[in-house]
Amino acid sequence: MALGDLEVGQLLCESMVNPVGIDILVPRFSWQLKSVRRGVLQAAYRIMVADTEEKLSQGTDLIWDSGKVQSDESVFCAYEGEQLISRKRYYWRVKVWDQTGAESEWSTVAYWEMGLMQREDWKALWIEPKQEPVVEDSILSLREALQYNEPTDTSILHPCPLLRKSFFIPSNLRKARLYATAHGTYVFQINGQKVGNQELAPEFTSYDRYLQYHTYEVTDLVKKGANALGAILSDGWYAGRIGLSGNSCQYGDRLGLLFQLELEYEDGTQEIIISDHNVKSSFSHILYSDQFIGEKVDARLMKDGWALPDYDDSSWDHVDVAHFDISNLVAHYGEPVRVVEKLPVVQVITTPKGETVVDFGQVMAGRVSMSVTGLAGTEIILEHSEVLDEQGNFLNNIMGRHKDQKDIYILRGGEPETFEPSFTFHGFRYVKVTGYPGIVLPEHFTAIVLSSDMRYTGSFECSDERINRLQQNIVWSQKSNMLSIPMDCPQRERAGWSGDIQVFVPTAAFNMDVHVFLTRWLRNLALEQLPNGEIPNGAPYHKSFRYIDHTLMGKDSSAGWGDAIIIVPWALFQAYGDVQVLEEFYDSMVRWISYIRRTAEDEMPDNYEQMDDEQKERQKYLWNTGYHFGDWLFPSAATPTESAMMTKEVVSTSFFAYSTLLLSKIAAILGRHSDAEEYSVLNGHIRNAFSEEYLNDEGMLSAHFQGAYVLALQFGLVPEMARIKVVEQLVSLIEGNGYRLDTGFVSVPFLLDVLCKYGKREIAYMLLFQTECPSWLYEVERGATTIWESWSAIQPDGKVSSMSFNHYAFGCVGDWLYREIGGLHKEQVGYKKINIQPAVDCGLSYASAKYESRYGTIVSGWSKQGRQFTVEVIIPTNTTGTVMLPSANLENVKESGIPLRETLGFISFQQMNLGVSVLLGSGNYRFTYSLE
Numbered sequence: 001m002a003l004g005d006l007e008v009g010q011l012l013c014e015s016m017v018n019p020v021g022i023d024i025l026v027p028r029f030s031w032q033l034k035s036v037r038r039g040v041l042q043a044a045y046r047i048m049v050a051d052t053e054e055k056l057s058q059g060t061d062l063i064w065d066s067g068k069v070q071s072d073e074s075v076f077c078a079y080e081g082e083q084l085i086s087r088k089r090y091y092w093r094v095k096v097w098d099q100t101g102a103e104s105e106w107s108t109v110a111y112w113e114m115g116l117m118q119r120e121d122w123k124a125l126w127i128e129p130k131q132e133p134v135v136e137d138s139i140l141s142l143r144e145a146l147q148y149n150e151p152t153d154t155s156i157l158h159p160c161p162l163l164r165k166s167f168f169i170p171s172n173l174r175k176a177r178l179y180a181t182a183h184g185t186y187v188f189q190i191n192g193q194k195v196g197n198q199e200l201a202p203e204f205t206s207y208d209r210y211l212q213y214h215t216y217e218v219t220d221l222v223k224k225g226a227n228a229l230g231a232i233l234s235d236g237w238y239a240g241r242i243g244l245s246g247n248s249c250q251y252g253d254r255l256g257l258l259f260q261l262e263l264e265y266e267d268g269t270q271e272i273i274i275s276d277h278n279v280k281s282s283f284s285h286i287l288y289s290d291q292f293i294g295e296k297v298d299a300r301l302m303k304d305g306w307a308l309p310d311y312d313d314s315s316w317d318h319v320d321v322a323h324f325d326i327s328n329l330v331a332h333y334g335e336p337v338r339v340v341e342k343l344p345v346v347q348v349i350t351t352p353k354g355e356t357v358v359d360f361g362q363v364m365a366g367r368v369s370m371s372v373t374g375l376a377g378t379e380i381i382l383e384h385s386e387v388l389d390e391q392g393n394f395l396n397n398i399m400g401r402h403k404d405q406k407d408i409y410i411l412r413g414g415e416p417e418t419f420e421p422s423f424t425f426h427g428f429r430y431v432k433v434t435g436y437p438g439i440v441l442p443e444h445f446t447a448i449v450l451s452s453d454m455r456y457t458g459s460f461e462c463s464d465e466r467i468n469r470l471q472q473n474i475v476w477s478q479k480s481n482m483l484s485i486p487m488d489c490p491q492r493e494r495a496g497w498s499g500d501i502q503v504f505v506p507t508a509a510f511n512m513d514v515h516v517f518l519t520r521w522l523r524n525l526a527l528e529q530l531p532n533g534e535i536p537n538g539a540p541y542h543k544s545f546r547y548i549d550h551t552l553m554g555k556d557s558s559a560g561w562g563d564a565i566i567i568v569p570w571a572l573f574q575a576y577g578d579v580q581v582l583e584e585f586y587d588s589m590v591r592w593i594s595y596i597r598r599t600a601e602d603e604m605p606d607n608y609e610q611m612d613d614e615q616k617e618r619q620k621y622l623w624n625t626g627y628h629f630g631d632w633l634f635p636s637a638a639t640p641t642e643s644a645m646m647t648k649e650v651v652s653t654s655f656f657a658y659s660t661l662l663l664s665k666i667a668a669i670l671g672r673h674s675d676a677e678e679y680s681v682l683n684g685h686i687r688n689a690f691s692e693e694y695l696n697d698e699g700m701l702s703a704h705f706q707g708a709y710v711l712a713l714q715f716g717l718v719p720e721m722a723r724i725k726v727v728e729q730l731v732s733l734i735e736g737n738g739y740r741l742d743t744g745f746v747s748v749p750f751l752l753d754v755l756c757k758y759g760k761r762e763i764a765y766m767l768l769f770q771t772e773c774p775s776w777l778y779e780v781e782r783g784a785t786t787i788w789e790s791w792s793a794i795q796p797d798g799k800v801s802s803m804s805f806n807h808y809a810f811g812c813v814g815d816w817l818y819r820e821i822g823g824l825h826k827e828q829v830g831y832k833k834i835n836i837q838p839a840v841d842c843g844l845s846y847a848s849a850k851y852e853s854r855y856g857t858i859v860s861g862w863s864k865q866g867r868q869f870t871v872e873v874i875i876p877t878n879t880t881g882t883v884m885l886p887s888a889n890l891e892n893v894k895e896s897g898i899p900l901r902e903t904l905g906f907i908s909f910q911q912m913n914l915g916v917s918v919l920l921g922s923g924n925y926r927f928t929y930s931l932e
């Protein structure tokens, strides 16, 4: 029975839209249903896969036909057809039936294309252009790295190599694909035109074990006759100066390239053009390009037409063939880094010191495009920074080795020219311009914003513009720091710190679809796990990252950081309903918990011998040795080290308990029941040991700081009888601090939730609306456009610190805004069931949270005018929801103008003490009522 209104669309293959070049053997499909009717649930689906669109539309000669599958699942439905073949494009479509038997039309056609699945598919050879090896920097300890203030010696940097290969195409092509990767970062051109729109390929991964190749569709770029393939290489993350200590050569000191251009002619014959000794190389006009130092270009040295077929490369050198194992090659997975936005100049400033500074009005990650006309040889210097100092002068807020963020352009002269660096990016809002010929006008500069190009999935807004700015700041910090990997900051370290993303992941998953991006990063984190089970503080965990951690901590992991291996997959499972992500990392999680358990059992604190037997007995459940970051950067600690030292023991044991609890839940979900039982028992022991060791009869913790209470309450470490007292301790600390927070990285995500959960919602609101330092709105009122690393990066007396002004960690309050102010909660993973709870008592007159779940758009919006309430809700097709209408009386609630009691179908309701609870099927609803 076709009712005509049931539609199916938004097809995703492995969470991506029409991915090309994947290496997933069993791809999973998702789709969304649409209907004008309310209360629609999927009852069955059918998927068809074929290797041409024609076969698919005729339904003949199919590769897979699922048949009609009785199921309400419309996300992550696995392919079950024959084995997938390298290079092949597969077309698919889906149709659905709802619970009334109504049948949709077939969806539009989507596709995915396989990459090179077998080692033998690779015919290309690694090649290395003629080059001087990259100069390796001395290793720095943490102290040395922080105190480093030597100027950068750019004379040791080398020009970016150019590579080219010409080839001839005798007849018309049906299809051309370029498979490519590099040691370093690269840009390809075919016949002078840029290949693809990605930036900084092959991006940042643990190269020695996980090096991505990209698949480019280049059919339109290759033409009959003479062709040329060109590439520029730069040091990138592979050989360039990266991380806190700005060290070069983390993965190697020679740049290299691997490519394979596969051609299919109209007559079906095939040809492969590969990287081999016939490729020639020279040097480009990019005198150096380093991600941290910046890029220097001498436009006078441009080799015009170097990537065109007729270019004379007789003076170029032949490349060397290099020998590397290719077992580390993986297909690129996820959204590439792209230019995601362009921003105009807001103002051109002449500072008190007389510097010319362009202000883009927004802190970001990216670079600047500049147009200029002038004499050949004129040198223009662009320096990037996130803040101005107290006087309004340009301030380089990032200290350390190779943190210059300085681009230099030397004019070719004559005609108007445009400069935009190719292989570097900076964290900035302000650009100091030196040497510009003539007057600097706003139209000469554009900011080019770079980010991993993920889909936006959420928005939050409310009646307070400051909170709206906070939300925008969170999104900007996410955008700037999700650039290939989840970074701490886009200037000083740009490192994949595991603690930062662990606290931010629920917020991140509201704002953008981070499923694939974070799964890829988790793969790298898991690859970096040490043989003893330690999950390092970040990934990629390169040599100097490791060295720095060792000089600070004597080991590779910290509580609250390594736990990301459990917390991040758990958050992805919650947001997207993907069980596979739990399965994939399960072994790594188990090994991490085993490591903590062994450490707790084997390492005893210094005062062990003075303990009584009972205390000795419980030491094996306390993670109380070694260095940890603790509740990092909580404001009342004088220094970061102090914040670590004062809280580390309580924080570490809290995370030992939390991760064990999560692992027990994960094991149960995966059907590993004896594991689930084992971790649940272990969690019980840790909880008991925690309260016996750290909690006294007054409900006071040995680390008497806000964050310690927050974690103890959030992670269920406080025995029920003591809870009221513990909550009072937390409340008195907050009161004593003038209703300002004093929480660090790992506790702040739970601060407001804990207060709400334990009946102190009004205090949560006071903290949210607080404008004195430290607080979220303090930053907003100080003009922040992103989230700062430290609450007081600009101090109340106006002093500007040398901190990062773009760290997303403290932006983790975003998740709470969506849930507790917007009222948008999930009741079942992946939002299959939704729970709407408007926070009409928070002091705002309206708020609206919108989220694009895998099932479709969810809206929770509420407004209040005097005693009149409106609650607008959208529940996507194939899901159900519950709405709580606070303080409502059933007799005077209307839905879309009709008294609730008279509404028909898919709605049931109940008068409760707190208001009216309504159960909903899918659809758009508008509830109105007034308070008596």
Ligand code: BGC
Pocket (backbone or CB within 6 Å): 488, 489, 493, 497, 498, 499, 500, 629, 632, 807
């Ligand atoms: C980074 C962090 C990171 C921390 C470890 C800092 O330098 O910027 O965000 O998590 O070190 O404590």
